[in-house]
Amino acid sequence: MFGIEFYEIIYFLIQLGLSMAGAAALWGLVLTYCGVGSGHDDTCIIFDWGAEKLLVVLYTGIFIAGGAWLIAIGVVPAHAHVGIVLVPEMAERIAALSFIGPLFALWLLASPIGLFVRQFKPQKFHKRLRLFYAAQLTFCGVLISFPAWSGEFDFRQLFFFTHSFHSILTLGTVIVLDFLFLLSKTSLHLRQHIYSLFPTISKVVLVGLIMEIAGVLLVFDAAVAVTAKFLFMETVIGILLINGMVLAGPLTRRMIDAVLHSESKLARRWEIIGDIAGTISITSWFTITLVDFFENLTLSYSELFGVYAGVLTVAILVHLAWNYGLGITMPRSYFAWHRGG
Protein backbone atom coordinates (compact mmCIF):
# COMPACT_ATOMS: atom_id res chain seq x y z
CA MET A 1 0.00 0.00 0.00
CA PHE A 2 1.32 3.46 -1.03
CA GLY A 3 4.57 1.71 -2.05
CA ILE A 4 5.24 0.64 1.55
CA GLU A 5 6.79 -2.83 2.01
CA PHE A 6 6.34 -4.96 5.13
CA TYR A 7 10.08 -5.33 5.71
CA GLU A 8 10.47 -1.53 5.69
CA ILE A 9 8.12 -1.31 8.67
CA ILE A 10 10.12 -4.04 10.42
CA TYR A 11 13.37 -2.14 9.85
CA PHE A 12 11.74 1.03 11.14
CA LEU A 13 10.67 -0.78 14.32
CA ILE A 14 14.24 -2.02 14.89
CA GLN A 15 15.47 1.55 14.49
CA LEU A 16 12.74 2.92 16.77
CA GLY A 17 13.40 0.33 19.49
CA LEU A 18 17.17 0.79 19.40
CA SER A 19 16.89 4.57 19.47
CA MET A 20 14.52 4.41 22.47
CA ALA A 21 16.71 1.94 24.36
CA GLY A 22 19.91 3.82 23.45
CA ALA A 23 18.50 7.20 24.49
CA ALA A 24 17.10 5.78 27.74
CA ALA A 25 20.53 4.30 28.51
CA LEU A 26 22.27 7.56 27.62
CA TRP A 27 20.02 9.75 29.77
CA GLY A 28 19.80 7.16 32.52
CA LEU A 29 23.58 7.30 32.69
CA VAL A 30 23.53 11.11 32.71
CA LEU A 31 20.91 11.16 35.49
CA THR A 32 22.91 8.78 37.68
CA TYR A 33 25.95 11.08 37.28
CA CYS A 34 23.80 14.17 38.03
CA GLY A 35 22.48 12.39 41.12
CA VAL A 36 25.90 11.54 42.50
CA GLY A 37 27.15 15.05 41.68
CA SER A 38 24.46 16.49 43.94
CA GLY A 39 25.42 14.48 47.02
CA HIS A 40 22.76 12.65 49.05
CA ASP A 41 20.11 15.40 49.01
CA ASP A 42 16.69 15.64 47.31
CA THR A 43 18.26 16.40 43.93
CA CYS A 44 20.18 13.14 44.12
CA ILE A 45 17.01 11.23 45.00
CA ILE A 46 15.02 12.80 42.17
CA PHE A 47 17.66 12.15 39.53
CA ASP A 48 18.13 8.58 40.76
CA TRP A 49 14.37 8.10 40.68
CA GLY A 50 14.28 9.48 37.13
CA ALA A 51 17.09 7.11 36.12
CA GLU A 52 15.13 4.15 37.51
CA LYS A 53 11.97 5.26 35.72
CA LEU A 54 13.84 5.36 32.40
CA LEU A 55 14.02 1.57 32.65
CA VAL A 56 10.44 1.66 31.31
CA VAL A 57 11.63 3.37 28.11
CA LEU A 58 14.70 1.12 27.93
CA TYR A 59 12.79 -2.15 28.14
CA THR A 60 10.03 -0.90 25.84
CA GLY A 61 12.75 -0.17 23.29
CA ILE A 62 14.36 -3.57 23.81
CA PHE A 63 10.97 -5.25 23.37
CA ILE A 64 10.21 -3.36 20.14
CA ALA A 65 13.69 -3.79 18.63
CA GLY A 66 14.00 -7.42 19.73
CA GLY A 67 10.58 -8.42 18.41
CA ALA A 68 11.17 -6.68 15.08
CA TRP A 69 14.66 -8.20 14.77
CA LEU A 70 13.33 -11.71 15.34
CA ILE A 71 10.74 -11.09 12.60
CA ALA A 72 13.42 -9.58 10.35
CA ILE A 73 15.77 -12.56 10.52
CA GLY A 74 12.86 -14.83 9.60
CA VAL A 75 11.07 -12.70 7.01
CA VAL A 76 13.58 -10.49 5.22
CA PRO A 77 15.85 -13.21 3.74
CA ALA A 78 12.66 -15.04 2.68
CA HIS A 79 11.60 -11.95 0.78
CA ALA A 80 14.90 -12.03 -1.03
CA HIS A 81 14.26 -15.58 -2.13
CA VAL A 82 10.78 -15.02 -3.52
CA GLY A 83 11.97 -12.78 -6.29
CA ILE A 84 11.70 -9.28 -4.89
CA VAL A 85 14.05 -7.03 -6.81
CA LEU A 86 16.65 -6.03 -4.28
CA VAL A 87 18.21 -2.61 -4.49
CA PRO A 88 21.82 -2.62 -3.22
CA GLU A 89 20.71 -1.13 0.09
CA MET A 90 18.54 -4.17 0.69
CA ALA A 91 21.46 -6.54 0.15
CA GLU A 92 23.51 -4.40 2.49
CA ARG A 93 20.77 -4.52 5.10
CA ILE A 94 20.67 -8.30 4.94
CA ALA A 95 24.47 -8.35 5.23
CA ALA A 96 24.18 -6.20 8.35
CA LEU A 97 21.61 -8.60 9.84
CA SER A 98 24.13 -11.43 9.81
CA PHE A 99 27.07 -9.13 10.65
CA ILE A 100 25.56 -7.89 13.92
CA GLY A 101 23.30 -10.90 14.48
CA PRO A 102 25.35 -12.57 17.26
CA LEU A 103 25.65 -9.29 19.17
CA PHE A 104 21.93 -8.62 18.80
CA ALA A 105 21.14 -12.10 20.13
CA LEU A 106 23.54 -11.61 23.06
CA TRP A 107 21.89 -8.27 23.87
CA LEU A 108 18.41 -9.80 23.85
CA LEU A 109 19.50 -12.70 26.04
CA ALA A 110 21.46 -10.56 28.52
CA SER A 111 18.95 -7.72 28.96
CA PRO A 112 16.32 -9.67 30.97
CA ILE A 113 19.03 -10.39 33.57
CA GLY A 114 18.78 -6.71 34.55
CA LEU A 115 15.06 -7.04 35.22
CA PHE A 116 15.65 -10.23 37.19
CA VAL A 117 18.30 -8.62 39.42
CA ARG A 118 16.14 -5.53 39.90
CA GLN A 119 13.22 -7.67 41.02
CA PHE A 120 15.11 -9.83 43.53
CA LYS A 121 18.12 -7.68 44.53
CA PRO A 122 16.91 -4.08 44.10
CA GLN A 123 19.67 -2.47 46.19
CA LYS A 124 22.38 -4.39 44.35
CA PHE A 125 20.83 -3.40 41.03
CA HIS A 126 20.61 0.25 42.02
CA LYS A 127 24.27 0.32 43.06
CA ARG A 128 25.21 -0.98 39.61
CA LEU A 129 22.66 1.05 37.68
CA ARG A 130 25.32 3.24 36.09
CA LEU A 131 27.28 0.25 34.89
CA PHE A 132 24.07 -1.30 33.58
CA TYR A 133 23.18 1.83 31.59
CA ALA A 134 26.76 2.13 30.28
CA ALA A 135 26.60 -1.48 29.02
CA GLN A 136 23.18 -0.91 27.45
CA LEU A 137 24.39 2.28 25.75
CA THR A 138 27.38 0.42 24.31
CA PHE A 139 25.20 -2.40 22.99
CA CYS A 140 22.60 -0.05 21.49
CA GLY A 141 25.26 2.26 20.06
CA VAL A 142 26.99 -0.58 18.22
CA LEU A 143 23.76 -2.27 17.08
CA ILE A 144 22.21 0.90 15.69
CA SER A 145 25.45 1.86 13.93
CA PHE A 146 25.12 -0.98 11.43
CA PRO A 147 21.71 -0.69 9.75
CA ALA A 148 23.48 -1.85 6.60
CA TRP A 149 26.94 -3.24 5.87
CA SER A 150 28.67 -2.15 2.68
CA GLY A 151 31.56 -4.55 3.24
CA GLU A 152 34.16 -1.92 4.04
CA PHE A 153 34.57 1.17 6.18
CA ASP A 154 34.15 3.85 3.50
CA PHE A 155 32.10 7.08 3.21
CA ARG A 156 29.04 5.00 2.38
CA GLN A 157 29.42 3.03 5.61
CA LEU A 158 30.08 6.25 7.53
CA PHE A 159 26.84 7.62 6.07
CA PHE A 160 24.97 4.50 7.26
CA PHE A 161 26.44 5.07 10.72
CA THR A 162 25.50 8.76 11.02
CA HIS A 163 22.14 8.22 9.32
CA SER A 164 21.21 5.61 11.90
CA PHE A 165 23.09 6.54 15.09
CA HIS A 166 21.67 10.07 15.15
CA SER A 167 18.28 8.54 16.07
CA ILE A 168 19.56 7.93 19.62
CA LEU A 169 20.33 11.64 19.88
CA THR A 170 17.17 12.81 18.10
CA LEU A 171 14.11 10.53 18.04
CA GLY A 172 15.11 8.52 21.14
CA THR A 173 16.14 11.59 23.11
CA VAL A 174 12.92 13.42 22.21
CA ILE A 175 10.96 10.39 23.48
CA VAL A 176 12.98 10.44 26.73
CA LEU A 177 12.42 14.19 27.05
CA ASP A 178 8.69 13.71 26.66
CA PHE A 179 8.71 10.84 29.13
CA LEU A 180 10.54 12.94 31.74
CA PHE A 181 8.19 15.85 31.05
CA LEU A 182 5.12 13.67 31.68
CA LEU A 183 6.79 12.02 34.65
CA SER A 184 7.40 15.33 36.38
CA LYS A 185 3.83 16.55 35.87
CA THR A 186 2.40 15.68 39.26
CA SER A 187 4.99 17.35 41.46
CA LEU A 188 6.32 20.90 41.49
CA HIS A 189 9.43 19.58 43.23
CA LEU A 190 10.07 17.13 40.40
CA ARG A 191 9.51 19.81 37.77
CA GLN A 192 11.95 22.19 39.49
CA HIS A 193 14.70 19.61 39.07
CA ILE A 194 13.83 17.88 35.82
CA TYR A 195 13.06 21.02 33.77
CA SER A 196 16.61 22.23 34.43
CA LEU A 197 17.84 19.33 32.28
CA PHE A 198 15.74 20.28 29.26
CA PRO A 199 18.14 22.82 27.68
CA THR A 200 20.95 20.23 27.79
CA ILE A 201 18.70 17.57 26.27
CA SER A 202 17.66 20.00 23.52
CA LYS A 203 21.30 20.65 22.67
CA VAL A 204 21.89 16.96 22.17
CA VAL A 205 18.92 16.82 19.77
CA LEU A 206 20.35 19.73 17.75
CA VAL A 207 23.77 18.03 17.60
CA GLY A 208 22.04 14.84 16.44
CA LEU A 209 20.54 16.72 13.49
CA ILE A 210 23.98 18.15 12.63
CA MET A 211 25.31 14.58 12.65
CA GLU A 212 22.61 13.47 10.23
CA ILE A 213 23.16 16.40 7.84
CA ALA A 214 26.96 15.88 7.95
CA GLY A 215 26.41 12.24 6.97
CA VAL A 216 24.22 13.27 4.03
CA LEU A 217 26.85 15.74 2.84
CA LEU A 218 29.42 12.91 2.75
CA VAL A 219 27.48 11.14 -0.01
CA PHE A 220 25.36 14.05 -1.23
CA ASP A 221 25.07 13.06 -4.91
CA ALA A 222 24.04 9.51 -4.08
CA ALA A 223 21.86 10.36 -1.11
CA VAL A 224 19.79 13.28 -2.41
CA ALA A 225 17.10 13.04 -5.07
CA VAL A 226 14.46 15.75 -5.42
CA THR A 227 11.28 13.79 -4.78
CA ALA A 228 8.03 14.54 -2.95
CA LYS A 229 9.43 12.57 0.00
CA PHE A 230 12.63 14.64 0.08
CA LEU A 231 10.74 17.95 -0.12
CA PHE A 232 8.32 16.82 2.57
CA MET A 233 11.16 15.79 4.90
CA GLU A 234 12.95 19.10 4.34
CA THR A 235 9.73 20.91 5.25
CA VAL A 236 9.38 18.91 8.45
CA ILE A 237 13.03 19.64 9.32
CA GLY A 238 12.30 23.36 8.90
CA ILE A 239 9.30 23.02 11.23
CA LEU A 240 11.42 21.00 13.68
CA LEU A 241 14.14 23.64 13.82
CA ILE A 242 11.74 26.50 14.51
CA ASN A 243 9.63 24.51 16.98
CA GLY A 244 12.66 22.90 18.66
CA MET A 245 14.39 26.22 19.21
CA VAL A 246 11.25 27.90 20.56
CA LEU A 247 10.77 24.90 22.86
CA ALA A 248 14.40 24.74 23.98
CA GLY A 249 14.76 28.51 24.38
CA PRO A 250 11.93 30.88 25.36
CA LEU A 251 9.42 28.18 26.32
CA THR A 252 11.79 26.26 28.60
CA ARG A 253 12.92 29.55 30.16
CA ARG A 254 9.33 30.49 30.97
CA MET A 255 8.60 27.03 32.35
CA ILE A 256 11.73 27.03 34.54
CA ASP A 257 10.86 30.56 35.70
CA ALA A 258 7.32 29.54 36.57
CA VAL A 259 8.26 26.41 38.53
CA LEU A 260 11.14 28.12 40.35
CA HIS A 261 8.80 30.84 41.57
CA SER A 262 5.95 28.38 42.20
CA GLU A 263 3.57 30.33 39.98
CA SER A 264 1.21 27.44 39.41
CA LYS A 265 -1.28 29.20 37.09
CA LEU A 266 1.48 30.64 34.91
CA ALA A 267 3.33 27.33 35.00
CA ARG A 268 0.21 25.50 33.84
CA ARG A 269 -0.25 27.82 30.87
CA TRP A 270 3.35 27.45 29.76
CA GLU A 271 3.21 23.73 30.33
CA ILE A 272 0.22 23.41 27.98
CA ILE A 273 2.16 25.34 25.32
CA GLY A 274 5.19 23.18 26.11
CA ASP A 275 2.99 20.10 25.73
CA ILE A 276 1.96 21.16 22.24
CA ALA A 277 5.50 22.09 21.17
CA GLY A 278 6.81 18.80 22.61
CA THR A 279 4.19 16.83 20.70
CA ILE A 280 5.11 18.63 17.46
CA SER A 281 8.74 17.70 18.14
CA ILE A 282 8.14 14.01 18.88
CA THR A 283 5.62 13.56 16.02
CA SER A 284 7.93 15.28 13.54
CA TRP A 285 10.98 13.18 14.47
CA PHE A 286 8.84 10.05 14.37
CA THR A 287 7.51 11.06 10.92
CA ILE A 288 10.96 11.78 9.48
CA THR A 289 12.37 8.48 10.74
CA LEU A 290 9.36 6.49 9.54
CA VAL A 291 9.08 8.08 6.07
CA ASP A 292 12.82 7.67 5.54
CA PHE A 293 12.39 3.88 5.55
CA PHE A 294 9.84 3.88 2.71
CA GLU A 295 11.89 3.84 -0.43
CA ASN A 296 9.14 3.79 -3.05
CA LEU A 297 6.48 5.88 -1.35
CA THR A 298 3.80 6.84 -3.88
CA LEU A 299 2.14 9.64 -1.88
CA SER A 300 2.40 13.18 -3.24
CA TYR A 301 3.76 16.10 -1.21
CA SER A 302 0.28 17.38 -0.32
CA GLU A 303 -0.87 13.89 0.68
CA LEU A 304 2.18 13.40 2.88
CA PHE A 305 1.67 16.78 4.50
CA GLY A 306 -2.05 16.11 4.98
CA VAL A 307 -1.32 12.82 6.78
CA TYR A 308 1.37 14.54 8.89
CA ALA A 309 -1.00 17.38 9.87
CA GLY A 310 -3.76 14.89 10.72
CA VAL A 311 -1.49 12.71 12.85
CA LEU A 312 -0.08 15.79 14.55
CA THR A 313 -3.54 17.06 15.49
CA VAL A 314 -4.56 13.67 16.91
CA ALA A 315 -1.23 13.35 18.76
CA ILE A 316 -1.66 16.78 20.39
CA LEU A 317 -5.19 15.92 21.53
CA VAL A 318 -4.15 12.48 22.86
CA HIS A 319 -1.08 13.96 24.57
CA LEU A 320 -3.12 16.64 26.32
CA ALA A 321 -5.83 14.16 27.33
CA TRP A 322 -3.34 11.61 28.65
CA ASN A 323 -1.29 14.26 30.35
CA TYR A 324 -4.13 15.59 32.44
CA GLY A 325 -5.44 12.18 33.36
CA LEU A 326 -2.05 10.93 34.54
CA GLY A 327 -1.20 10.27 38.16
CA ILE A 328 2.43 9.26 38.69
CA THR A 329 3.77 10.04 42.13
CA MET A 330 7.06 9.25 43.77
CA PRO A 331 6.48 6.61 46.44
CA ARG A 332 7.44 7.62 49.98
CA SER A 333 9.17 4.29 50.42
CA TYR A 334 11.68 5.39 47.79
CA PHE A 335 12.84 8.31 49.96
CA ALA A 336 13.13 6.06 53.00
CA TRP A 337 15.00 3.38 51.09
CA HIS A 338 17.34 5.88 49.41
CA ARG A 339 18.25 7.67 52.62
CA GLY A 340 18.74 4.36 54.32
CA GLY A 341 21.05 3.06 51.61
Add this chain to the structure above:
Amino acid sequence: MDDKEEHKKHRSPLFRASEIVIITSGALFLVSTYLIWAEGSFTLWFGTVLLYAVGTVLFVMNR
Protein backbone atom coordinates in the same frame (compact mmCIF):
# COMPACT_ATOMS: atom_id res chain seq x y z
CA MET B 1 21.14 23.91 42.94
CA ASP B 2 22.41 26.92 41.03
CA ASP B 3 19.23 27.25 38.97
CA LYS B 4 19.27 31.02 39.10
CA GLU B 5 22.80 31.17 37.77
CA GLU B 6 21.84 28.66 35.09
CA HIS B 7 18.90 30.85 34.23
CA LYS B 8 21.11 33.91 33.85
CA LYS B 9 23.32 32.07 31.39
CA HIS B 10 20.26 31.50 29.23
CA ARG B 11 19.87 35.22 28.98
CA SER B 12 23.38 35.92 27.67
CA PRO B 13 23.35 37.85 24.34
CA LEU B 14 25.31 35.13 22.54
CA PHE B 15 22.84 32.51 23.70
CA ARG B 16 19.94 34.63 22.46
CA ALA B 17 21.79 35.23 19.19
CA SER B 18 22.25 31.49 18.69
CA GLU B 19 18.52 30.97 19.23
CA ILE B 20 17.69 33.59 16.61
CA VAL B 21 20.21 32.08 14.17
CA ILE B 22 18.70 28.58 14.54
CA ILE B 23 15.10 29.83 14.23
CA THR B 24 16.15 31.82 11.12
CA SER B 25 17.82 28.73 9.68
CA GLY B 26 14.56 26.83 10.25
CA ALA B 27 12.63 29.46 8.29
CA LEU B 28 15.30 29.47 5.56
CA PHE B 29 15.04 25.66 5.39
CA LEU B 30 11.41 26.10 4.36
CA VAL B 31 12.33 28.76 1.77
CA SER B 32 15.19 26.63 0.42
CA THR B 33 12.82 23.66 0.12
CA TYR B 34 10.56 25.80 -2.05
CA LEU B 35 13.56 26.89 -4.17
CA ILE B 36 14.66 23.28 -4.62
CA TRP B 37 11.14 22.41 -5.80
CA ALA B 38 10.71 25.48 -8.02
CA GLU B 39 14.19 25.93 -9.47
CA GLY B 40 16.17 22.85 -8.47
CA SER B 41 18.64 25.14 -6.73
CA PHE B 42 20.48 23.86 -3.65
CA THR B 43 22.50 27.04 -3.08
CA LEU B 44 20.30 28.41 -0.30
CA TRP B 45 20.00 24.90 1.20
CA PHE B 46 23.79 24.67 1.63
CA GLY B 47 23.87 28.19 3.09
CA THR B 48 21.09 27.27 5.49
CA VAL B 49 22.89 24.13 6.63
CA LEU B 50 26.00 26.23 7.31
CA LEU B 51 23.96 28.81 9.23
CA TYR B 52 22.32 26.07 11.29
CA ALA B 53 25.72 24.53 12.09
CA VAL B 54 27.05 27.91 13.26
CA GLY B 55 23.91 28.49 15.36
CA THR B 56 24.17 25.07 16.96
CA VAL B 57 27.85 25.50 17.82
CA LEU B 58 27.05 28.86 19.48
CA PHE B 59 24.07 27.33 21.29
CA VAL B 60 26.05 24.35 22.59
CA MET B 61 29.10 26.38 23.64
CA ASN B 62 27.03 28.75 25.74
CA ARG B 63 26.84 26.47 28.73
